[in-house]
Amino acid sequence: MIEARSLTKRYGKTLAVNDLSFSVAAGRVTGFLGPNGAGKSTTMRMMLGLDNPTAGQVTIGGKRYHELKYPLRTVGALLDAKWVHPNRSARAHLAWMAKSNKLPAKRVDEVLDAVGLSGVAGKRAGGFSLGMSQRLGIAAALLGDPEVLLFDEPVNGLDPEGILWIRKFMHRLAEEGRTVFVSSHLLSEMALTASELVVIGKGELISQSTTTEFVSRASENTVKVRSPQLPQLRAALQQAGTEVREDEGASLLVSGMDSDRIGELAAANNFVLHELSPQQGSLEQAFMQITGDSVEYHTELENEAQQVLAGQTDPLVPSNR
Numbered sequence: 001m002i003e004a005r006s007l008t009k010r011y012g013k014t015l016a017v018n019d020l021s022f023s024v025a026a027g028r029v030t031g032f033l034g035p036n037g038a039g040k041s042t043t044m045r046m047m048l049g050l051d052n053p054t055a056g057q058v059t060i061g062g063k064r065y066h067e068l069k070y071p072l073r074t075v076g077a078l079l080d081a082k083w084v085h086p087n088r089s090a091r092a093h094l095a096w097m098a099k100s101n102k103l104p105a106k107r108v109d110e111v112l113d114a115v116g117l118s119g120v121a122g123k124r125a126g127g128f129s130l131g132m133s134q135r136l137g138i139a140a141a142l143l144g145d146p147e148v149l150l151f152d153e154p155v156n157g158l159d160p161e162g163i164l165w166i167r168k169f170m171h172r173l174a175e176e177g178r179t180v181f182v183s184s185h186l187l188s189e190m191a192l193t194a195s196e197l198v199v200i201g202k203g204e205l206i207s208q209s210t211t212t213e214f215v216s217r218a219s220e221n222t223v224k225v226r227s228p229q230l231p232q233l234r235a236a237l238q239q240a241g242t243e244v245r246e247d248e249g250a251s252l253l254v255s256g257m258d259s260d261r262i263g264e265l266a267a268a269n270n271f272v273l274h275e276l277s278p279q280q281g282s283l284e285q286a287f288m289q290i291t292g293d294s295v296e297y298h299t300e301l302e303n304e305a306q307q308v309l310a311g312q313t314d315p316l317v318p319s320n321r
Ligand SMILES: Nc1ncnc2c1ncn2[C@@H]1O[C@H](COP(=O)(O)OP(=O)(O)OP(=O)(O)O)[C@@H](O)[C@H]1O
Pocket: 011, 014, 015, 016, 034, 035, 036, 037, 038, 039, 040, 041, 042, 043, 185
C-alpha cells in the first residue's frame, strides 16, 4: 500500500507536484498516467526517498522511505534500466547489489530465473539489449522480495514482444498480492496493463478510479446503427431526444440512448436494422477529454491518440518519446 498525502514538490519556480493525494492498493496493477512533464518521475523519486517533498508526504506500508528498516525488502524499483556497470555480468551486478544490501546470495539465481535471464547470467550487462536490460532492472527490483514495486516508464523503447512480456510479468506480480505501481504516458498500453489508474496533469491529481470507470466516465459512449430506412430511423431517434450524427453516410452514430432502447424504438416503428453496435470510447479519448488543459504538449498527444484511433500505429509499439 502506497499513500500520498498533499504531496508537493517545488523546483525554484516550477511546481512539479502540487498537493497530490492518492493511494495505491496491493494485489493489482495501478497505472500512473500523465502527459510528459506531469510530475510522474518526481512523485516516484519522492516515494523512494531520492527527493524530499516541499510539503506533504508519501508512505509505503505506513512508513516514509527513510523510516524503512530494510528498504529493498519493502519496495523495489525500476527507474533507469541502463543503471548498471557495463563490464559486470548480470549475475555479478545482482550479487553486488545483494551483498551491499545484506540480502541472501541465493536470491540472485531466483530472480534471474524469474525474469528469464538465467541463460545469459554470465554475459556482460553492457552488451544487453534494452529488453534484456529492463529484465535485469526488474530482477534487481525483486532481489529483496518486496511487497511494493515501482516501475517508471518500463516499456519505453521496447519492441512488442518486450512490452507483452513486461505486461504479463506485472500481472503476475499483482496476482502474487504485491502492490504494483507503473508510470507511463502510453495510453493504450496502460489500458491493457492497469486495472486502476491514477491520472495527473501539471503536477495535480486529475482522477483516481478503475480503468473501466475512467474510460466510461470520460468518453462519449455512442451506438452505431445501420438500416435500409436510415432517414426515417434518424427522424424517429431525433424525435425521441437523442443526438444523431451521420457516420460515413451509411450509418448513424447515436448518443443519449442505449442500444436496447434503440432496438425497441426500431421494432415499434417496424424499421429493419442491419447493425446495432455500442461503440466504447477509448482510453485515448477519455484521456484527452479529462486532461484537457493539463496537457502541456497537446498537439503531440493528440496526434498520437488520433493515429492509434485511426489504426495507423500499433498501440503495442511506443512512439519515440
Ligand atoms: N531536478 C529538477 N529541477 C528542476 N525542474 C525539474 C526537476 N525535475 C523535474 N523538473 C520539472 O518538474 C516537472 C515535472 O517533471 P517530471 O519529470 O516529474 O514529469 P514526468 O511526468 O515524469 O514527465 P516525463 O514523462 O517527461 O518524464 C517538469 O516541468 C520538469 O521540468
